[in-house]
Amino acid sequence: MHISSQFDSGNIKVISADDASNIRLAIxxxxxxxFYQWFHFKLHNNQRCEHVLTIENAGQSAYVEGWHDYQAVASYDREHWFRVPTxxxxQNLTIRFAPEYDAVYFAYFAPYSYERHQDLIHNAQLDIDCQLQILGQTxxxxxxxxxxxxxxxxxxKVIWLTARQHPGETMAEWFMEGFIDRLLDEDDGAARALLNKAVFYLVPNMNPDGSVRGHLRTNAAGVNLNREWADPSxxxxxxxxxxxEKMLATGVDMHLDIHGDEALPVNFVAGCEGIPSYDQRHRSLEDNxxxxLLAITPEFQDVKGYEKDQPGQANLTLASNWVGEQFKCLAYTVEMPFKDNELLPDHSVGWSxxxxxxxxxxxxxxxxxxVDDLR
Known part of the structure; x- marks a missing residue:
């Protein structure tokens, strides 16, 4: 039996793995x-018996509430991910699984590799409407x-989407892949109409270092990027x-910052109602x-979410708050679940x-x- 995490976004520490019924691990x-919560590793064993894998430090992780009613994901081919009994x-997160093949991968959520990220941006640049720019290096x-x-x-209008400030929130780049694919579809009427009215600036992965390193929340220096917006360096x-700096050069009429939430089993948005300049126009844009979104998709809801900031009490180190205040524009944090969307549960794949x-x-x-109301 062999357990490995020496690959892109891999993260696990093996305490002991002498017996398939008692595999002891830590993140x-x-x-x-x-910070820690993201895990991604491969189990290789030709025994077809039940394997019991216990992550022994789950009880001290960043978001312990995220483990309640959670099921890990697994894949044989790294393309199709499914939920496994967890x-x-x-204190302990225990996965019980009897592999059907010699090797199986486990992860906190379906990984989005750096190689796939490269495919995404370089395929996008082939479109006549798209330009790939390099802002600098990590x-x-x-x-x-x-x-x-x-x-x-x-x-x-100038519309920005940023994703994956927190690298373990891989659903954010899956979201961006779908968005980019549709925006560049020349047969899609909504996309064509939008590009007549707006220019888009898209950052599919704000934190490539943390992504490759197998981090949950920080960059190579251990910094939480979504607490840096007031005074980054x-x-x-x-x-x-x-x-x-690029935003200051282009201006912003709308900004969506795409994330994942460990605990809440729903899709929701968090606005910037606590910024100093928040007014009725801002509230109307957010409400509209x-x-x-409620009218478009049953995957979205507005009942569960984060507690709203009191007037003037917003944390301006967060992206959506800083952008909303700096540009007086519609700025939302979009959150998706690591678990499942309890409004439309799928017991096989969960939120995926x-x-x-x-x-x-x-x-x-x-x-x-x-888009017509943004300015």
Whole structure:
């Protein structure tokens, strides 16, 4: 029996693996950080018996509530991911699974590899409406890549989407893949109409270093990028610094920052009602956008979510709050579940890579419906 995580986004520590019925594991912390929750590893064993894998430090992870009613995902081919029986006793996360083949991968959510990220951005640049730009490099020397879709114009709205500030939230890049695929579809009427009215700036992966390292929440320096927007630096958070500089150069009429939430089993958005400049126009834009999403897809809801900030009490180190205040624009954090969408449960795959991608496609319709009101 062999257990390995020496690959892109891999993360696990083997305590002992002498017996298939008692495999003891632990999740490694993000580099220079106490955050941990993301795991991704391969089990290779030709025994067809039940394997009992216990992650013994789950009870001290970043979001312990995320383990309740959670099921891990597994795959034989790294393309099709399915849920496997998983239990949490308050300390140990235990996966019970009898493999049908010699090797099986386990992960916290369907991984989105750096290689697939490269395929996404380089295939997108082949479209006549798309330009691939490099804003600079991360601390590990990887490109901070931006897709510009459409042309600027005096009457054109400027719409930004950023994703995966927290690298373990891989559903965010699956979302972006679906969004980009639809936006570049020349046969899609909503996409064509949008590009007549807006130019898009898209960052599918804000944190490529953390993604490759197998981090949950931080970059190569152990910095949480979504707490850097008020005062980023090239030394600690070049990813935010360079994206923010580009935003200041282009202006922003709308911004969606795409994330995943460990605990809540629903899709929802978090607005910037606590920023100092929040007013009735801002509230109307937010309310209208949520109403549009509710009408478009049953995957979205507006009952469960984060507690709203009190007036003037927003944390301006968060992307959506900083952008909403800086540009006086519609700025939302979009959250998807690691578990399942309890409104439309799927016991086989839960909330998944494919459902995230479809939600991204739906989001384009919502933007189309509100684009005329953004400025």
């Amino acid at each position: 490694n912390k993000d580099h220079q950080s106490d 239990e949490f006793d308050g 601390l590990d020397g990887r490109d901070i890549s931006l897709l510009k879709v459409g042309e600027e114009g005096a009457d054109k 090239m030394e600690n958070s070049p990813e935010v610094y360079l994206v923010r 956008f949520k109403a549009i 890579d494919n459902r995230s991608s479809l939600f991204g496609r739906d989001m384009l319709t919502a933007i189309y419906r509100i």
